[in-house]
Amino acid sequence: MGAPIIEARGLRKSYGDFEALKGIDLIVRAGEVFCLLGPNGAGKTTTVEILEGHRDYDAGEVRVLGRDPQQHERALKARVGIVLQSAGVERFLTVEEAIELFRGYYPHPRPLDEILRIVGLEEKRESLIRRLSGGQVRRLDLALALAGDPDLLFLDEPTSGFDPSARRDAWEMIAGLRDLGKTVLLTTHYMDEAERLSDRLAVIADGRIVAEGTVASLRKQQAGTLISFRAPPPGILDGLDSRRLQDGRVTIETDEPTRILHQLTSRAASADLELEELRVAPTSLEDIYLKLTATEKAGE
């Protein structure tokens, strides 16, 4: 396991009366892609912006590459690359000029041609930024973040608003960053993105970390199998821990699928009923995520 690159302990932040972060603990280690997963408004961006140095925190302790980002030290900024959700750039510069401009800010910049290749903008190097498509601008965002050859890269919702093929391209690019030995902290509200990219992840909901680990360990922590079917007749669910979903389906999470299924089907069979749209499947990360973030909301 690599050395800790990011350490946060008891991180708190309020906006007026609203407590955005209620004590976040986080460790990200060298060389891993760490994913901060959570619904909108959960505190992802606040957390990342504190780690980036863009936002002050009220309480707790933060170390990024051994330094406090709130101090705005150049030595720290020189080793960090940031892709914000939306950040402008001089639109009347060319791609190449903008990357050159940013390379000049850093003590050990990555060569221009390499950056263009990594983000796939070789063909557009002489285009004015104002003529780029939305997807190309996002590539440029990553290119500018890579200009200083950072050890640590922050990606705040890097694929929001992408079409499926653009997302796959972005995923390949991010996976490529891991191969370059970069440590990456990525926020997203897409389950599949976290599952696909992250070495470890933390689920954040309502200002708290509600789960942390690898995708596999997260799966293991939670019940393994999901049984679901449509609009059950009365009596079938007696004594079972079930949840009714908005679409009228009922789900049961269990570690004993055989026993529960037997109970359900024998009840249904003896009443001569059909369990419509009966489905049995291993819990997906999305199910786990929905459960984690929903419980947290209900617990308020």
Added chain:
Amino acid sequence: MNDFALALRQVRYQNRSFWRNPTVAFFTFLLPLIFLVILNALLGNNTDPIPGGEAKLAYFYVPSMAALSIINTCYTSLVMTISIARDDGVLKRVRGTPLPGWAYIFGRIIHTMLVMLLLVAIVVAFGAVFYGVDLPARTIPAFVVSVAVGAAAFSALGIALASFTPNAEAAPAVANATALPVLFISDVFVRLDNPPPWLATLGDIFPVKHLSEACQAAFNPFRTGSGFEWLDLAVVAAWGLAAALLAVRRFSWYPRE
């Protein structure tokens, strides 16, 4: 690269970016020249009492349009461009890099000043060629110093005001609403004859009139000597200094939430 080289590099990139946007470049230069032509066409040959005697109004309009050029580029355009860059997240992105904040602001200000210098030079040349208003050699240093003090002060005022604009959309309104009324009571578009005392006092308080008068003194054909208006320059500089202090305290790299 040392910090100063970085700051100069910012100027170069700002310049390149500016000249590639022809509409902005064109209108930045056109506006004061249009005013110069229209005001001179309307009133340029009328004579008017100025300190020392009577001179045609062109002697008033050339220096006052030079002052307008300084205010229009340094103040108005800085308020707008800084507000837009802040709203677009350009400033936030820069803030995340090791580039020192001052180097970025320096780049913006010096770029604006270069544009302003070119514009003032065009206004002065225009006045000499078309209206026979010459800048005497003996007052060139005074005029240069006045332009420099004005540029520095109004840049500082522009940055300070940009720290108060709520968003990019509001910036033009805020910039114009603060500049225009003051321009009208400050002997720039019209020379005020016997204004109500409160209006005259108001004009004396703000820096615009002092900059305009410092520029006019350099063009006054009846005066002898170097043409320095130290008191006016001191008032302009004081405003600039106060604005700079305010800007340092209030400046934000982040869009308002």
